[in-house]
Amino acid sequence: MSAPATTVVGTATPAHAHPLWRRWLFTREAAIIALLVIVIVYALATVRNFGSPLTLTYLLRDTAPILLIALPMTLVIVTEEIDLSVASILGLSSVLTGVLTQAGAPFPLAALVAIVAGAVCGVVNGFLVTVVGLPSLAVTIGTLALFRGIAVGLLGTTAITEFPEEWTDLAKALIPGTPIPVIMIPFAILAIVFAVLLHFTPFGRALYAIGLSKEAAHFSGIDVAKTKFTLFVLSGAVSGFAGVYFTLLYSNARGDNATGMELQIIAAVLLGGVSIFGGRGALHGVIAGVLLIGTLGSALRLAGVSGEVINIITGVLLILSVVSAAVLAWARGRRIALIGRRRLRTARAAGSASKPLQ
Amino acid sequence: MVVAPPESPVPADPPSSPASPLLELTDVAKAFGAVVALRSGSLALHRGSIHALIGENGAGKSTLVKIIAGLYQRDSGGFTLDGDEVDFASTAQSKAAGIAVIYQEPTLFPDLSVVENIFMGRQPTTRTGGIDRRAMREEAVAIFDRLGVRIDPDRVTDGLSIADQQIIEIAKAISLDARVLIMDEPTAALSGVEVERLFAVARSLRDEGRALMFISHRFDEVFALCDTVTVMRDGAYVATTPISETTVDALVRQMVGRDVTDLFPKLEAQIGDVVLEVEGLSRRGVFRDITFQLRAGEIVGLAGLVGAGRSEVARAVFGVDRYDSGSVRLSGRALPKGDVRAATARGVALVPEDRRKQGLVLDQSVTRNTALAIRSRLSRWGLLWESRETAASREWASRLEVKTSALDTEVGTLSGGNQQKVVLGKWLATHPSVLIVDEPTRGIDVGTKSEVHRLLSQLAQEGLAILMISSELPEVLGMADRVLVMREGRITGEFSRAEATPENVMTAATAEAAA
């Protein structure tokens, strides 16, 4: 491969060094999507009952909370922050939905309050991170315990299981004529909103810039604190919504709902190609990452392989994905260094040819 | 100092010394990624001598130092210590070989005490192998006494002034008891008394037969302390001369490499109305009572020593930093405090001093970087399409003659000069009426430098008001219609183009009595 010549930019300078298909195909996202397709095809061929529409229904239904929360989580990680408290917010929202419903509040009101409470949790996180200036890892480890603690404290280990039937049915309903649960409609809307936000708006550009260089972003007129604050609130609100859905899906409001889900979400987001160092990643990769873990779990359970193997595979995939990213970055560095060395040689050749001071 | 035509021809090859040098670098090269920092550096340090290394910003001095320290590994060239070829894989190895280095930027552990910072990694131990804290403390105190400074050895280094941090760096190097002591701009943040103390210590070390190297941008210091001087330019060795056989003029010529006047194609511009008014701007501990005006078509130079607080003023005006009191007005209307967005929208632009950290998102493409500050303007109905960013980027990259193979090349892989052009393009794309440039030509090659100068001149002619911060006196004198001088956070002088002589400006920038 010969590097194209470096020239003064003019109308002939290409906008991109590589053609579109290469830019799309040789990416982490494409690799994850390919892996997902391979897993699906393999499972269809070898796992009994995997092809039934029920599989798709259950898969989408159960992974919906992860899919939903992965959207704002992607944005948060792109700005080089993290939110470990999402599953606790989900739990708290679930408990609030239950407690309010039990106290006789109309369900839509209960749900709304729960979502607002999620957003308020996000405000707490955002405040501590952006105004007080604490690292989000430490903050959200604290609020992970705090929000979960409030949820468990409110309800103990009892559960509230009585919800209006029309709502629980709605949560489990399918889009008529398809095996796709209706929760995929709000998810699709949110996914589009988040994808547009991240990839096609000035706000999205700001997120990547913050993730790669906070300082340069600040110097470019990006309000780093405000942007991050917004993201934490979004993350809280979406987690609150996921909590309402979770409650309806399992007709069950408990303090310990979705315990540990934050790690599944983060694992899926990182697997989908988002860099933990911020500034890199795309939403289609993340969605593929969530579905990949979900599909693997579903196929393995159907094949009678027990849950622990799914854990092991998730862990291995996660580590492989970050280590491979590190190796790729190292290789890229080597390639760039080669360019530098070549430049060095030409520079020295030129330098010895014309000594300016003679 | 006076910029004058050359007096004597300059030797182009390293001199062959009678006594064999203690440390010698020959034709060393180093590239960072795609950026070539050092093309061919050569240097010979002798026992019992203090050797000056000078060169413009970005000439590669610090890179050379870091290669000696073992922090970077050279790509090619020779490196001998006491006649033996060496290859340091880490700074631990160079330390073990008796080389102490004071880096340009202080590098301390903020959470650890002053004493621990000095001895980290080689603390004195008791017989049982435990750290001998008492011995360590006593030794630190002894070094501080020798340097004549008073710093609480038990406090953490977090929050120390740059000067105190620099003194700890010096103490660290002295405590090593090394054969070779390299100092990269150790005096940049020190006061006159502190500098004298440091020099006294340096001379005594020299008299003990050690080899010292001293990097500084201040010629008076070079002439006061050193016995030999090596000049570098654009990553390459230029000349080595005994200090007694050279003059400031000769050194400047060697550093710049061509007639100084060629560099500054100052065009006559029509000076218009006041655009920017800064009044009584203060920020505790950084700058105080800064007042100046900027007119359309005018280039105002802001001179001063490193650390005078010029960048901080620029950042406060632009809104990157907050300030405590004072006001900034643009075309008569107040500019809100600490709001970069508003400043940009109103037509202020800042090309920051550190382009790699502040100016650019290195891992992003030329396109993304050029469009970053105008991303909202490029969007339609809130949506931003890549094609519009590409068009804007192509326009500015071609106007500024950026050299790259494609517009989606990551800027981190461009050369320093091209990176600087991208930063300029990014801010010119906002169509500013006030442009603040902070060290616009730091670390870029001579050709690109004059391109930048020509561009700034043209922009002024088109009616832009330009505030140019620069540590290079010739650049300030050559380009500015008016020169402001800062020292220790205050404006200590203002000169018209006619009044501004190197002597005037240097006096305002350094004089102790002027306070």
Add this chain to the structure above:
Amino acid sequence: GGGAPEGGNGGGEGGGEAITVTFLPKNLGNPYFDTSSKGGKAAVEAFGGAFEEVGPTEASPTSQVQYIQTAAQQGVNGLVISANDPSALCDALEEARSAGTKIVTFDSDTDPECRDLFINQATAEGIAKAQVDLIAEQIGDAGEIAILSASANATNQNAWIELMKTELEANHPDITLVDTVYGDDDDQKSFDQTAALLQSHPNLKGIISPTTVGIAAAARYLSTSEFKGKVALTGLGTPNQMREYVEDGTVTAFALWNPEDLGYLAAFAAQALVAGDITGEEGDSFEAGDLGEFEVGADGTVLLGDPFVFNADNIGDFDF
């Protein structure tokens, strides 16, 4: 298990395919359920079906849902489940039923409309009375007692606790129930809860722990504490876990049914449902291998029998 004849009922439907039965306990790694699954496996082998056991590692209803769904997807013929929550599992179970799976609950029931049959280890009244009688006898029918339960919304435990309260009020006026704490069927938590109980109630005379995990953890704590022999402990436990503490005098007597029989019966009930021999109506009756014939009672419930009391004299005869 025994060699109960398969008879002709296996081939009644399904056209020769072996009946598949999946056991879904509250959680894995619980010796009580290990034993019930052992019985279930023996029964399924006896009638020539395919046995499988799946389950979450932590006892929570939401994690059980996934396993119910998988069973439905696999088209399992019979699902035998001990429910972590009476209503949270209902929807999933309904879906499984509409996919053709027969649902048998055992040990801990769901709402009756969500399953076909419930295999009751003993009547709730019988269990409650047995434990109250044991503790009354051990503490001389007077003093403070406390209950260490599983999770706060475990159906069966809660029902028992209610009945125990009624029984105490009615027949043991001098015994006061001062506290009910929850160990969540987690060994470590139950252990720590015991410690907390003893400390918060210095006058405590006895503890009832109607869960095998709880009673074993409590016994372990008591056996090394100053309260050993001073605070009585009884409840529901397995002989293997409790043997040591009965022998060292920490515990005098405790109760349980035979979980192996429970699993065995549940498996046969599932088989009878799948084969179409019964529908779960009151009055239906079916053959359960070695255990003989059982009849379906009210609310689709099948009763295994009365709880059995273990003490130093008889504990040596059991191994589960």
Add this chain to the structure above:
Amino acid sequence: MRILKSLLTARETGILLALILVIVAATVANPSFVFSRDGSRDLLLTPSLLLLVAVGQAVVIITRNVDLSVGSVVGLTAYLTGRLFIDVPGIPPIVVFLAGGLLGALLGLVNGALVAYAKVPALVITLGTMYIYRGINIAWTGSDRINASDLPKDFRGLGTGMFLGLPYLTLIAFAVLIVAAWYLHTRRSGRELYAIGSDPAAAHLYGLPVTNRVLMAFLVSGALSGFAGVLFAARYGTVASNAGTGWELQAIGAAVIGGVAMAGGAGTVWGAAVGAFLLLTINRALPIIGIDDFWQQAVVGALIIGAIVLDRVLAVRRHRKLIAEREDHR
């Protein structure tokens, strides 16, 4: 005088006072919280296991890393302990201790190697290994469990027994704590851990062996967790596949509450130890003071947040003071 002053102003002292306050409050509400044989024993015994894990976690956090896999390591080694006693009848407990520590160290080494060599953030790596180790544990344990009767009596005695009025477990934990504190305070390599966490780039510039030290920190964390796993078996007697679940957050919480900064470079293992005691003592004290123990986790969360906010406020104040001092000097 100097020592007294630094002792009084130390971050650890504050948290110690909080601990004493909790104990006093609980004892006033119910004297047997301290003044009974079981009360005083449990006061010391319950936090001892967490203390070990928290000390290891503190060492890792001091280097500006984090180890999320400790809970899984505890689970694995606890089960290993049981298996060894079952499969190798008559095995001396000391061998089991060594095996547990060794397995833990090995698992820690895997973490450390991935973090130090692949230069991937510890959060991601240990999140991955947390899943993997737990998965291996469940796969190995299945629905099996170790029962108290599987373990030799004298081994279990370690979990509850006393020596000179102090539980063995506490003695072991304190011994480890003292060694760790001594090491971090007086050994060069110990101080280097602080330097690395304080500023990794500067550590590189100093030529400190960053890779080795990070590797070592993870190894220590793994080994201590392994050790805690063995003691878990001794204390609780029953080991199922979920042993140690959630301990990672408790250990991090203990360290953070005790003043170990997540940003590295600051804090002591003493602080982490007091943090561990505070966490679990609050846990036991809440019901006695009359607060439902369901609120325990919320209290933990509030404590963590309070601790990091406090640290931040103190740092900002110190910074302001220093700048003001400098201003005066001018």
